[in-house]
Amino acid sequence: MTRLGSYLAAPLLGLTLATSAVAQGAMTDVGTPRSETLIVQTFDGRTSNPSQMNPLNRYAHWRGFRELGWSYLWEMDTATGESYPEMADGFPEVLNDDYTKFRVKIRPGIYWSDGEEFTVDDMIYTIETAFKYRDQLTNVTNYVTFLESWEKIDDYTIEVETINSSYDFVTRFGVYTWGSHIVWLPEHVFAPLGDEVVSYQNNDPVLLGPYTIKEYDPNGFWQLWERREDWERSGWGNLGEPMPKYILYKDFGTEETRSLAFVQNQYDIDTFMSPDTIEAAQARNPAIETFSPVFPFHDMNDACGWGVYFNNQIEPYNIRELRWALALSLDLEQVGITALNGQFKPTALPVADTPVTRPIFHEPMRDFLDGLTLADGYKPFDNQFNQKLVETLKAEGVDPAKLPEGDGIVDAFGYGWWKYDPAQAEKLLASVGIEKGDDGFYQMPDGSPLVLEFAYPADWNKILQRLGFSMADSWRQAGFNVQGRQVDNGEFNTNMRTNARFQMTIAWNQQCVFNANWRNNWRQWTPQFVLPADSTDADQRLDGNYARIIDERIFDLVEQGATIPTDAPEMADLGRQIQEIVVEEMYMLPLMSIPTTIPTNSTYWTGYPKQDNFYALPYTWWSSFKQTVVNIEPTGR
Amino acid sequence: MGVAGFIAKRIALYFAVLFIALSITFLLPRLMPVNPVDTYIGELQSRASSTLDPEGIAELRENLESLYGLKGSLFEQYISYLDRVIFHFDFGPSFTYFPHPVSDMLANAIPWTMGLLLTATIIAWLLGNAVGLVAGYFYKKRAATILEFVGILLYPIPYYILAITVLMLFAYIFPIFPLSATFPVGEMTLQKAWMIFYNSLLPGLALVLAGFGWNILSMKALAIATSEEPYVTFARLKGTSDMTRMVRYVFRNALLPQVTALALSLGLIFNGALLTEIIFSYPGIGLIMRQAASGGDYNVLYGAIAVSIFAVATAALVIDLTYPLLDPRIRHR
Numbered sequence: 004m005t006r007l008g009s010y011l012a013a014p015l016l017g018l019t020l021a022t023s024a025v026a027q028g029a030m031t032d033v034g035t036p037r038s039e040t041l042i043v044q045t046f047d048g049r050t051s052n053p054s055q056m057n058p059l060n061r062y063a064h065w066r067g068f069r070e071l072g073w074s075y076l077w078e079m080d081t082a083t084g085e086s087y088p089e090m091a092d093g094f095p096e097v098l099n100d101d102y103t104k105f106r107v108k109i110r111p112g113i114y115w116s117d118g119e120e121f122t123v124d125d126m127i128y129t130i131e132t133a134f135k136y137r138d139q140l141t142n143v144t145n146y147v148t149f150l151e152s153w154e155k156i157d158d159y160t161i162e163v164e165t166i167n168s169s170y171d172f173v174t175r176f177g178v179y180t181w182g183s184h185i186v187w188l189p190e191h192v193f194a195p196l197g198d199e200v201v202s203y204q205n206n207d208p209v210l211l212g213p214y215t216i217k218e219y220d221p222n223g224f225w226q227l228w229e230r231r232e233d234w235e236r237s238g239w240g241n242l243g244e245p246m247p248k249y250i251l252y253k254d255f256g257t258e259e260t261r262s263l264a265f266v267q268n269q270y271d272i273d274t275f276m277s278p279d280t281i282e283a284a285q286a287r288n289p290a291i292e293t294f295s296p297v298f299p300f301h302d303m304n305d306a307c308g309w310g311v312y313f314n315n316q317i318e319p320y321n322i323r324e325l326r327w328a329l330a331l332s333l334d335l336e337q338v339g340i341t342a343l344n345g346q347f348k349p350t351a352l353p354v355a356d357t358p359v360t361r362p363i364f365h366e367p368m369r370d371f372l373d374g375l376t377l378a379d380g381y382k383p384f385d386n387q388f389n390q391k392l393v394e395t396l397k398a399e400g401v402d403p404a405k406l407p408e409g410d411g412i413v414d415a416f417g418y419g420w421w422k423y424d425p426a427q428a429e430k431l432l433a434s435v436g437i438e439k440g441d442d443g444f445y446q447m448p449d450g451s452p453l454v455l456e457f458a459y460p461a462d463w464n465k466i467l468q469r470l471g472f473s474m475a476d477s478w479r480q481a482g483f484n485v486q487g488r489q490v491d492n493g494e495f496n497t498n499m500r501t502n503a504r505f506q507m508t509i510a511w512n513q514q515c516v517f518n519a520n521w522r523n524n525w526r527q528w529t530p531q532f533v534l535p536a537d538s539t540d541a542d543q544r545l546d547g548n549y550a551r552i553i554d555e556r557i558f559d560l561v562e563q564g565a566t567i568p569t570d571a572p573e574m575a576d577l578g579r580q581i582q583e584i585v586v587e588e589m590y591m592l593p594l595m596s597i598p599t600t601i602p603t604n605s606t607y608w609t610g611y612p613k614q615d616n617f618y619a620l621p622y623t624w625w626s627s628f629k630q631t632v633v634n635i636e637p638t639g640r
Numbered sequence: 641m642g643v644a645g646f647i648a649k650r651i652a653l654y655f656a657v658l659f660i661a662l663s664i665t666f667l668l669p670r671l672m673p674v675n676p677v678d679t680y681i682g683e684l685q686s687r688a689s690s691t692l693d694p695e696g697i698a699e700l701r702e703n704l705e706s707l708y709g710l711k712g713s714l715f716e717q718y719i720s721y722l723d724r725v726i727f728h729f730d731f732g733p734s735f736t737y738f739p740h741p742v743s744d745m746l747a748n749a750i751p752w753t754m755g756l757l758l759t760a761t762i763i764a765w766l767l768g769n770a771v772g773l774v775a776g777y778f779y780k781k782r783a784a785t786i787l788e789f790v791g792i793l794l795y796p797i798p799y800y801i802l803a804i805t806v807l808m809l810f811a812y813i814f815p816i817f818p819l820s821a822t823f824p825v826g827e828m829t830l831q832k833a834w835m836i837f838y839n840s841l842l843p844g845l846a847l848v849l850a851g852f853g854w855n856i857l858s859m860k861a862l863a864i865a866t867s868e869e870p871y872v873t874f875a876r877l878k879g880t881s882d883m884t885r886m887v888r889y890v891f892r893n894a895l896l897p898q899v900t901a902l903a904l905s906l907g908l909i910f911n912g913a914l915l916t917e918i919i920f921s922y923p924g925i926g927l928i929m930r931q932a933a934s935g936g937d938y939n940v941l942y943g944a945i946a947v948s949i950f951a952v953a954t955a956a957l958v959i960d961l962t963y964p965l966l967d968p969r970i971r972h973r
Contacts, residue, residue, distance in 0.1 A: 032822035052737030138703050148696030182687040202739050222923035256820045256921040263812045264819045493674030493936045496682045531694040546697040
């Protein structure tokens with residue numbers, strides 16, 4: 004190199020190294036020590052209203068409020084699917100046979116972040132405020148549609164009455180999964196506001212959790228939490244010492260910039276990065292890890308699963324043979340490989356296959372699936388789907404060391420799925436007069452084209468976008484004229500709620516059963532959530548039962564479930580009976596567990612929940628994050 | 641027509657354009673297949689694990705429609721909208737972030753958009769026209785070809801590719817700038833101003849490069865054409881220097897269309913730079929509009945679009961009124 008070149012290169016190299024050091028250096032961008040700060044990609048991106056922290060109105064609660072700031076009477080142990088007392092002193096005492104009256108005790112010695120003690124007065128104030136301003140507040144429906152009356156017994160005891168029987172009182176007055184129905188307010192802060200409470204921003208909030216907000220970005224990109232000095236006195240201080248002194252929630256932008264920032268160790272936990280982006284990042288930074296070192300690599304224990312929902316009220320989706328034909332014409336193995344690199348866990352039941360739900364539903368229903376027979380004697384279930392998937396992945400060049408073996412195959416890829424049998428599908432359709440025309444696509448019995456509109460998410464959910472595209476292609480190859488339509492988030496929502504618009508879609512909201520308490524999700528399968536088939540968005544909207552279940556047998560079973568304790572054996576049995584009907588009729592086509600692609604970076608922190616260190620689910624937006632926060636350790640870098 | 645008549649007519653047209661555009665703006669979001677109430681109810685149901693019963697949802701829907709001002713006939717809502725926007729410049733509360741006022745959201749975002757886009761647009765215009773002028777005036781020289789090549793190279797590159805390339809080069813391979821901006825909070829200090837400037841350099845660079853190419857090519861073409869004019873030939877025969885001819889004869893006369901383009905570009909900055917804001921995590925009005933369109937947040941859309949309409953219409957008015965000052969031929973006419 005010439006002397007001039009050296010003179011130019013040296014400072015440039017120095018600048019590069021210096022700035023590299025800054026990129027992953029001793030301090031974070033918000034001025035906290037990197038070694039003491041856990042940095043997390045926000046679940047919901049950037050918010051345009053970061054100063055709004057009043058839980059009585061809509062706010063961006065998934066930037067730490069649900070996990071670090073608020074506290075609940077009962078939380079959910081995501082490893083076992085069991086509720087546990089957080090602020091409550093034990094479980095509620097049921098005061099009547101109808102399960103509408105309950106006595107709840109709270110633990111003394113829980114303090115707000117400003118030093119005031121949490122008492123029943125805060126609970127009474129919260130409930131009364133919700134009711135008083137119910138027509139001016141946007142986030143109190145959970146309270147006012149659930150509670151009938153309430154009474155303070157003493158500072159740590161309250162009795163409440165619910166509007167309807169509530170065998171699931173603990174999860175409704177507490178927490179089921181990621182949701183947080185009821186958030187308790189500090190009476191000493193809110194009460195002096197009087198009527199101003201409806202517009203109060205609460206942007207310097209007094210909190211119950213072990214963290215308080217140190218700073219937040221007025222542009223909505225990040226929020227910094229700092230551990231309270233008196234964290235033991237917080238709502239979940241009894242869980243253990245939260246290890247990070249600071250937790251920063253930040254939106255690192257598009258997947259392109261996030262992956263680069265992740266490789267540069269700028270943050271520790273991502274949220275829903277695409278599988279191939281994770282692989283690319285891992286190739287550049289060995290500190291980046293997935294949930295498991297083998298297929299399917301990612302945690303598959305989300306409460307919800309993905310599935311195809313049909314408008315069972317309109318033609319041609321009201322034809323059972325058509326629904327079954329679509330199931331048998333979908334090459335899910337190839338779709339899963341194309342869209343997800345094979346990193347998926349199929350399920351034929353409308354409940355995700357997790358360590359919690361498997362013993363309750365999937366294991367007991369194996370015989371049902373294996374024995375399921377269609378009208379012509381055909382058995383559609385393929386219990387070797389998992390094995391075949393492993394063989395296909397090997398044939399495609401996947402390192403065998405990364406593939407599960409033996410019993411691990413069922414753990415990784417479930418018990419099976421439907422056979423890929425377009426010939427059988429064609430037979431089924433022929434039995435109802437649907438046959439292929441000269442163009443190779445199926446036609447209705449009267450000769451009119453059978454065109455199926457399949458609406459799926461656009462790039463606001465990249466993985467579903469890829470999945471939807473692959474599925475539409477698979478069906479088209481089998482002879483179905485499927486018109487795939489990518490829709491934006493808002494249109495996706497409106498489309499699903501409007502009978503006149505909706506044909507079929509891919510979604511998850513009908514498959515969110517986390518444990519034996521299936522009513523938490525399927526209570527919406529009632530006649531109250533059935534609208535006329537031709538209802539438009541101008542006159543009526545559907546606000547539940549998006550699978551358009553109209554089977555009286557299911558309605559009856561759901562109603563029976565309202566009278567049974569959620570932990571009774573009969574409850575699980577009813578859940579299995581409901582699923583048998585849904586599957587036999589193919590009212591929806593469940594596909595797979597939601598692959599929660601949550602890679603972690605072990606440069607600054609270690610001890611995240613993993614397959615071989617499973618103390619909680621790996622999500623940063625559930626109660627599981629509380630467990631993560633008390634279990635991780637700094638690496639000392 | 642006298643000057644007063646011209647100005648009066650032009651201003652009347654300005655207000656007519658504003659009125660029509662605002663009216664169309666009212667209707668456009670209503671035609672989207674998105675309903676703001678649905679979006680929020682879906683979110684709430686998801687958090688409540690679908691435990692809300694139909695009566696509760698119906699009550700919530702009723703409340704939201706009332707709070708959002710969606711009650712009454714479309715005509716009644718239109719009149720209310722015109723009254724609020726035109727006479728009070730009040731766009732009401734955001735639906736998505738109720739009851740946060742839309743004007744607060746815009747007031748927070750617009751300075752960022754203006755700061756970045758105004759600066760980048762003007763720099764791209766100045767640099768591009770300077771380079772294009774030289775390339776056009778000396779178009780027979782090889783150096784001019786090289787300069788033109790720069791414009792040809794940059795102009796067709798899709799902005800997304802350009803932005804990602806800039807990001808990878810200067811924030812990853814040579815990590816001089818941050819991958820995503822982190823602006824400090826609190827009162828404005830010298831340190832904070834520097835951080836804002838530093839974090840804005842990369843998105844600014846991407847925008848300048850994106851606008852640079854077109855300005856080079858357009859000014860080059862204008863400069864070549866103007867150089868062939870008889871008055872320029874006369875100036876050369878008079879013995880004026882190249883610099884004098886290039887600046888005082890060619891540039892001044894070739895400038896007019898570029899001034900029009902600049903004025904319109906400046907008006908358009910209020911649309912924000914959506915891709916820039918997304919790729920560089922830069923706060924601005926583009927991202928707000930995108931989120932509002934996706935969620936059916938009518939009031940935010942009204943506010944953002946109204947600001948943009950006002951800016952572009954005003955820019956066009958200013959051009960029309962100042963053009964006679966720049967071009968004597970128009971003044972005479």
